Amino acid sequence: MAMDFVGKTLLDTTRAIEQSVFQLDLSSEDGFLQGLDPRAKVICFLLLLLLTAFSKGLWMMFSTYLLTVALAMASRIPLGFFIKRVWLFIPLFTGLIALPALFNIVTPGDSIWTLVVFNSPISFGPFEFPAYLAITQQGLTTAAMLILRVAVSVSLAILLVLTTRWMDLLRALSILKVPQVVILVTAMTYRYIHLFLRNLENMLLARKSRQFAPSAMKDQHGWISSRLGALVAKSYHLSTEVHLAMVSRGWSGTPKGLEQFHFKAKDAVSVAVAFILFSSEILFDKIY
Amino acid sequence: MSLSESAIMDVQIPVFEFEKLSFAYPGQESEPALVGLDLEVGRGQCVCILGANGSGKSTLLKLLDGLYLPSSGTFKAFGQEITARLMEDKQFNSHFRKRVGFVFQDPDVQLFLPTVRDEIAFAPLQAGFLDKDVIEMVESTASDLGLERLLDRPPYRLSTGEKKKVAIASVVTLDPEVWLMDEPTASLDPQTQSWIIDFIIGLKEKGRTLVIATHDLEIPYVAADLCYVIGQDHRLLASGSARQVLEDQGLLLEANLIHKHRHLHNGLIHSHRHDHWR
Numbered sequence: 001m002a003m004d005f006v007g008k009t010l011l012d013t014t015r016a017i018e019q020s021v022f023q024l025d026l027s028s029e030d031g032f033l034q035g036l037d038p039r040a041k042v043i044c045f046l047l048l049l050l051l052t053a054f055s056k057g058l059w060m061m062f063s064t065y066l067l068t069v070a071l072a073m074a075s076r077i078p079l080g081f082f083i084k085r086v087w088l089f090i091p092l093f094t095g096l097i098a099l100p101a102l103f104n105i106v107t108p109g110d111s112i113w114t115l116v117v118f119n120s121p122i123s124f125g126p127f128e129f130p131a132y133l134a135i136t137q138q139g140l141t142t143a144a145m146l147i148l149r150v151a152v153s154v155s156l157a158i159l160l161v162l163t164t165r166w167m168d169l170l171r172a173l174s175i176l177k178v179p180q181v182v183i184l185v186t187a188m189t190y191r192y193i194h195l196f197l198r199n200l201e202n203m204l205l206a207r208k209s210r211q212f213a214p215s216a217m218k219d220q221h222g223w224i225s226s227r228l229g230a231l232v233a234k235s236y237h238l239s240t241e242v243h244l245a246m247v248s249r250g251w252s253g254t255p256k257g258l259e260q261f262h263f264k265a266k267d268a269v270s271v272a273v274a275f276i277l278f279s280s281e282i283l284f285d286k287i288y
Numbered sequence: 289m290s291l292s293e294s295a296i297m298d299v300q301i302p303v304f305e306f307e308k309l310s311f312a313y314p315g316q317e318s319e320p321a322l323v324g325l326d327l328e329v330g331r332g333q334c335v336c337i338l339g340a341n342g343s344g345k346s347t348l349l350k351l352l353d354g355l356y357l358p359s360s361g362t363f364k365a366f367g368q369e370i371t372a373r374l375m376e377d378k379q380f381n382s383h384f385r386k387r388v389g390f391v392f393q394d395p396d397v398q399l400f401l402p403t404v405r406d407e408i409a410f411a412p413l414q415a416g417f418l419d420k421d422v423i424e425m426v427e428s429t430a431s432d433l434g435l436e437r438l439l440d441r442p443p444y445r446l447s448t449g450e451k452k453k454v455a456i457a458s459v460v461t462l463d464p465e466v467w468l469m470d471e472p473t474a475s476l477d478p479q480t481q482s483w484i485i486d487f488i489i490g491l492k493e494k495g496r497t498l499v500i501a502t503h504d505l506e507i508p509y510v511a512a513d514l515c516y517v518i519g520q521d522h523r524l525l526a527s528g529s530a531r532q533v534l535e536d537q538g539l540l541l542e543a544n545l546i547h548k549h550r551h552l553h554n555g556l557i558h559s560h561r562h563d564h565w566r
Contacts, residue, residue, distance in 0.1 A: 250385040
């Protein structure tokens with residue numbers, strides 16, 4: 001029997017997340033970013049993230065995105081994989097958020113495409129809307145900025161995670177004084193996503209194996225709520241057990257890895273370049 | 289007292305002692321997981337904790353590892369009463385963790401790092417060993433347990449048997465003198481089960497102290513010096529040598545460690561006590 005809409009959506013989402021998170025291990029490739037000291041890499045990416053957050057120009061944002069693509073190529077990350085991984089979720093989530101910003105009712109400005117004309121302005125409670133619905137130039141810029149900002153941030157995060165061994169990344173964050181609790185929660189989340197995805201998939205398949213006819217949408221919603229509850233309970237139990245296992249093996253509260261970090265000349269140059277880019281953006285924004 | 293006298297004393301002191309120990313999980317005080325337990329584990333002994341699912345075996349091992357503290361009664365490890373304050377003492381905690389290793393029932397709980405290499409290196413790194421020593425420890429442990437080809441693989445991509453071996457390897461590195469093992473052969477294929485049993489016998493021959501919680505009766509049959517049987521009411525049902533316990537069919541049936549088996553025999557539906565360990 002074919003899986004119902006909710007089941008199929010959950011199963012496909014589960015597999016997509018699993019593939020995008022766990023499919024490729026590029027941290028041991030001989031690429032540019034893989035060769036940087038993890039501490040330098042974290043500082044560089046932090047500066048580029050700040051640049052992305054503060055940047056107000058569309059071109060600057062687009063240039064930063066191109067920079068991330070260039071870094072991916074220099075780090076031997078398959079371009080198709082990198083671009084797909086960034087843009088797969090952006091239309092789903094950010095696109096939906098950015099969509100209303102396109103229209104004059106959210107972002108007033110110069111209309112570039114009128115969609116609907118009403119007879120008179122519309123009142124809705126305390127809100128007054130214009131007599132037409134149009135996409136504005138300002139709205140388009142705002143939406144494009146939001147989408148690009150998210151795309152650049154996601155690209156930077158993906159580059160960092162793909163090109164750094166997980167333990168090294170955690171150690172670098174620890175050295176850079178990120179609170180231990182944040183590091184621990186991040187580490188556990190990454191490790192156990194796989195297990196929870198597998199759990200979720202098994203729940204869906206177990207349900208499918210006992211189902212004789214497609215269920216009503218209302219029943220599907222009820223089932224999902226109850227399974228989400230079960231998954232939360234399972235995750236709570238698992239987190240307690242994992243913590244006990246860590247304590248049992250002598251967990252001191254600080255992540256420790258085997259390889260020592262070596263801050264080289266190219267790490268210093270990379271940090272300097274990232275700093276110059278960040279400061280020039282701030283300066284540029286102040287002047288203009 | 290001279291050093292040699294102190295060493296002799298140390299040998300004579302039981303590794304673990306429970307006295308009227310009870311334990312209940314927070315919020316479940318009306319249904320304690322263990323009730324009024326008296327138990328002793330001597331140095332170099334292989335002790336099996338036998339009991340059905342849910343009898344409290346895993347909880348007992350967590351108490352022995354100082355992960356939980358008793359709700360009432362006393363627990364002594366290496367002659368010292370274990371208290372919250374003592375376990376919070378960094379020096380004692382580090383000393384205790386080096387001496388006692390725990391293999392959890394579910395390897396997915398125990399293996400939380402990105403690669404097998406990181407897993408095996410975790411305990412010695414946390415214990416403060418130098419990197420070059422840790423690298424040597426990892427290589428030699430992997431070689432001893434036949435895990436070399438898995439070193440750079442993520443644990444979640446391994447088979448259950450391989451995960452179990454990695455979980456054991458993650459404890460082997462510190463070569464603890466006391467091993468706690470929770471259902472070491474559960475959910476494993478026969479070859480891995482056999483490998484684990486050989487490994488347990490190897491540890492015993494090296495003089496390690498072992499406490500194994502199991503309902504697989506083959507383990508006490510081949511390895512145990514002493515067995516404690518926990519009943520389904522979470523109380524100690526019996527204790528004795530492996531032979532005494534395994535030959536008491538009434539006890540094993542009461543503890544839900546063997547089951548009655550119905551089958552056709554000489555044209556009649558026949559029912560008798562049955563076990564799978566011999």
